[in-house]
Amino acid sequence: MARRGTRFRRYDGGDPLAPPVDLAEALDAIGEDVMAGYSPERAMREFLRRGGRDQRGLDDLARQVAQRRQELLQRHNLDGTLQEVRELLDRAVLEERKQLARDAMMDDGDRALREMQLENLPPSPAAAVSELAAYDWQSREAREDYEKIKDLLGRELLDQRFAGMKQALENAGEEDRAAVNEMLQDLNELLEKHQQGVDTQDDFDRFMDEHGDFFPERPENIDQLLDALAARAAAAQRMLNSMTPEQREELMQLSAQAFGSPALMDSLARLDANLQSLRPGEDWGGSEQMSGDEGVGLGDGTGVFQDLAELDTLSEQLTQSYAGSQLDDVDLEALARQLGDQAAVDARTLQQLEKALREQGTMRRDSTGQLQLTPRAMRQLGQALLRDVAQRLSGRRGERDTQRAGAAGELSGSTREWAYGDTEPWDIPRSVLNGVLRRASDPAGPMMEIGDVEVHETEDRTQAAVALLVDTSFSMAMDGRWVPMKRTALALHTLIRSRFRGDHLQLIGFGRFAEVMEIEQLTALDAMWDKGTNLHHGLLLANRHFRKHPNAQPVLLIVTDGEPTSHLEADGEVFFAYPPHPLTVAYAVRELDVSRRLGAQTTFFRLGDDPGLARFVDSMAKRAEGRVVAPELDDLGAAVVGSYLGSRGPGGSGGPGGSDPGGSYGDWFGGRGFWVG
Structure with missing residues (x-):
C-alpha cells in the first residue's frame, strides 16, 4: 500500500486558544462614524485603520513598515x-x-x-x-x-x-x-x-x-x-x-x-x-x-533593495487606497519577514474581523451596491446605546439588566384565583402552596386542582403613538449635536421595538422642511447645511401620525436647538426668514394646539443656552401643557427615553409647563423595571 507523504510547516495562525474576533467594539465604533456622516464602508475601513483597544490597526502596521524602510536606508551604504x-x-x-x-x-x-x-x-x-x-x-x-x-x-x-x-x-x-x-x-x-x-x-x-x-x-x-x-x-x-x-x-x-x-x-x-x-x-x-555607515556588497545590497520593494508593496496593501482593495490583499508572509510574526498575526486578525463584519449579518449591500448596516447590526448598536441610557437613568452603574414580562402589561405584584379566559402567567409557588394546604385537610384529594391555581395580576398598558421630532438644521451639525441626536433616536427606536412593541414610533427630521425617516435613513444622514428650522412642517407630520392611531396615547418629543425660522406655505413652498417671522411662529403654534387637542403629552428638549430659544420653548411647553428638559448632550438619550417611559408610567409626564433640567427619571427606572437585551 502506497504511503502518503506528510508535510509540515511552522504554525503561523497566532494564539490557537485566542477567542474569536469580537464584533461588539467594531460595531460600536462603526455605528458612531456612520451617525457622524460616514458611509458604512468608510466607517468600517476607518475602524480597521485605527484598530481597537487591544488590537493594532492598519495605521500602526503601516507606520511600522515606514519605520523599517527608513531604518534600512539609514543603516546601509552601497x-x-x-x-x-x-x-x-x-x-x-x-x-x-x-x-x-x-x-x-x-x-x-x-x-x-x-x-x-x-x-x-x-x-x-x-x-x-x-x-x-x-x-x-x-x-x-x-x-x-x-x-x-x-x-x-x-x-x-x-x-x-x-x-x-x-x-x-x-x-x-x-x-x-x-x-x-x-x-x-x-x-x-x-x-x-x-x-x-x-x-x-x-x-x-x-x-x-x-x-x-x-x-x-x-x-x-x-x-x-x-x-x-x-x-x-x-x-x-x-x-x-x-x-x-x-x-x-x-x-x-x-x-x-x-x-x-x-x-x-x-x-x-x-x-x-x-x-x-x-x-x-x-x-x-x-x-x-542611502546614508548609513554599514556598507553592503552587490548581493546583500540587492537583497536590501528587494526588502525595500517588498516594504513599498506592503505599505500600499496596508493603506488600502487603491480601487477594489481588501485586507485579503495583504501578504502575511512578507509582513512576517519584514516586521515579525506578531505583525502577521495582527493583520490576520483584522482580515478575520473584516470578513466577519461582511459575512455575519452586520453589513449588506443595498440595491445600488452601497454597503449599509443591516437591521441586526442596528439592533446590536441600539442595544448598546440603550444599556448606556439605562445606566444613566438608574444612577447605579454595574446593575444587571433584568427582564420583566407580563401577558397584558406590567406585573402589579398581586395575584388572584384563575378564571376562565385568563391569559396572565401562573404564580407557580403560590399555586403549589394552595395544593399542599388543601391536601393537609384532605389527604386523599388530587395533587392539584383548578381552584388551586393563581395568576399574576398585571396593569393594563396603553398603546402609545410616539412622534420624535429631531432638529436637522445646520446649527445641530455646527455645534456638535448631530451624533448625540442620532444616538438618542436609535436608543428610543430600540427600546420601543424590543420592549414596547405595541407602540407606534415615527421619526421626523425637520430642517428647512420636515421628513419622515426610517431609523437606518436617520442614522446614515449626513450633516444638513441648509438654513431653516421648520417646526411647523414637523408638527404637521406628527399630527398626521397621531390621527392614524386614534386609540393610542399621543406622545410628542421635540429635540431642537433653535427657534422656528421656516414654515410651509399653502402651495407647499417653504418660507424662510431670520430672525423668525411672526407668521412662522404662528403656524408652529397652531399645529402645536392641534397636538394638544389630540391629547399629546409633549416634551421639548432644549439644546443650548440661547435666551430667545429658552423663552420660546418655555412658552410653547406652557401652551401645550407639556414640559421642558434642558439636558447636557451626553444625557440627551437618557432624557428622551426617560420622558417616554414617564409618559407611560403612573401620572403621565408631569404637570403642565414643568421643567426638568437634569432629565432625572431614575426613580421610575428603578421602580418600574427596564429591560435591554
Missing part, C-alpha cells in the same frame, strides 16, 4: 563591494612589498621596477586591478589576495541575480564555474524561446532537472521562474541606479575582471536584457538615497 576590493588590493600590495624587501636574490633593478610599479598604482581600484592583471606576483599570499578580488567580483555579480550564490561559490573550482556558465547559457536560451513563444513545459522541466540546484525556491513553471528572477534583477538595477556615477564607473570596470574573464558579464548582460524584455512592468528605473 560602498561595500568597492571597500572589500580596496582592502584585498591593499593587502595584496603590502604582502608583495614585504616579499620584495625579503628577496635577497632578486636583481636590484627588477626590484626597483616592481616597487615603482606598485608605488605608482592609480587611486582607482578598478584601474589598479586592471593594471595588475599582468603583474608577476612574487608573494604567494599577495597573488591569492589578488585572485580573491576576481573571485569576489564574480560571486557578487552572480549573487545579485541569484540570492545565496556568493556563499555557495566560495572556494569554488573551475568545474563549479563552468557549471554556472552552462546554467546561464541554458537559461538565456530558455528565456529567448519563451520570448518567441516556442517554449514548452518540457523545456522548463529539462532545465530544472539539470540546473534546479541553483533555484532552491523550486519554481513550477517558467512564469514563476521569471517573476523571481526579474524581481531580483530589477532590485539589482535599482541598486546600480542609486550609486554615484563614480561608484558605477568603478564597478563596471571591475566587472570585466570577474572570474578573470569577460564571459560572465556577457551572460549576465544578456540575462538582464531578456528579463527586462519579458517583465517590463518591474521597476527598472527607481533609485534610493
